Amino acid sequence: MGKPGLFEDTAFFTSVASLGDLPASNAEVAFAGRSNAGKSSAINALVRRHRLAFVSKTPGRTQQINLFRLRSGALLADLPGYGYAAVPLDLKRHWQAFLTRYLATRQALVGLVLVVDARHGLAELDLELLAGFLPSGRSVLILATKMDKLTQAAQRGAQRNIERALAAAFPAQARQVTVVPFSATRRIGVETAEALIGEWLGVDNGEMPMRDPTPGADRAHKEKAPRTRGVSRGPKRPR
Numbered sequence: 088m089g090k091p092g093l094f095e096d097t098a099f100f101t102s103v104a105s106l107g108d109l110p111a112s113n114a115e116v117a118f119a120g121r122s123n124a125g126k127s128s129a130i131n132a133l134v135r136r137h138r139l140a141f142v143s144k145t146p147g148r149t150q151q152i153n154l155f156r157l158r159s160g161a162l163l164a165d166l167p168g169y170g171y172a173a174v175p176l177d178l179k180r181h182w183q184a185f186l187t188r189y190l191a192t193r194q195a196l197v198g199l200v201l202v203v204d205a206r207h208g209l210a211e212l213d214l215e216l217l218a219g220f221l222p223s224g225r226s227v228l229i230l231a232t233k234m235d236k237l238t239q240a241a242q243r244g245a246q247r248n249i250e251r252a253l254a255a256a257f258p259a260q261a262r263q264v265t266v267v268p269f270s271a272t273r274r275i276g277v278e279t280a281e282a283l284i285g286e287w288l289g290v291d292n293g294e295m296p297m298r299d300p301t302p303g304a305d306r307a308h309k310e311k312a313p314r315t316r317g318v319s320r321g322p323k324r325p326r
């Protein structure tokens with residue numbers, strides 16, 4: 088309870104509406120998903136805050152990337168939800184291109200978290216996004232969310248369906264993708280997701296190996312001495 092982790096003290100950083108306005112970043116993890124898949128709820132569950140990423144915002148209206156800053160200095164990019172039915176096709180295509188361009192050009196990006204409603208599985212737009220991203224060799228975490236709405240048997244079936252669809256669509260790249268059963272409301276899969284994202288960022292159990300270029304950032308970090316989380320630790324880093 089209350090143990091510090093990768094996402095503790097995550098704070099809103101900035102919003103950008105164009106890729107040219109993205110701030111410098113050493114390491115970034117992006118969250119994407121269809122509108123209403125449960126992306127905001129998943130982010131809120133991970134950062135243990137109810138309204139850091141807003142749930143129930145008007146879907147499909149904004150094209151902003153919202154950036155949050157982790158203690159380590161890494162950024163979490165909340166990408167605009169896609170596929171909202173009421174948005175005209177032209178606008179949908181425009182947004183899809185925006186996301187594809189972000190994924191293709193963002194150097195700092197270490198991995199993509201794709202939030203998928205477990206009951207619906209991977210949609211065409213999810214597959215398109217993956218097709219653009221996987222060739223870069225980077226990792227993908229699929230949060231198969233809203234698992235609390237399914238029976239145990241249906242949960243296993245939903246995960247298998249997603250894994251099968253991945254294997255069929257991306258036979259050469261399936262190993263880059265991890266599917267984790269998730270529920271924001273029941274907090275299923277939260278720790279697994281956190282551990283995996285921590286691995287991507289090289290943040291080991293609350294330790295902060297990344298250098299933050301902001302003056303005074305080191306001092307700020309030292310005031311919050313990292314504590315262990317009771318899972319296996321990597322080698323100690325020299326201080």
Ligand code: GDP
Binds near residue numbers: 120129142144
């Ligand atoms: P977003 O558009 O992808 O950011 O989706 P939201 O996070 O706003 O969630 C869309 C709807 O699904 C909201 O009504 C949420 O309360 C609901 N929801 C999201 N995650 C879960 C979950 O894990 N379990 C359940 N039962 N409902 C969820």
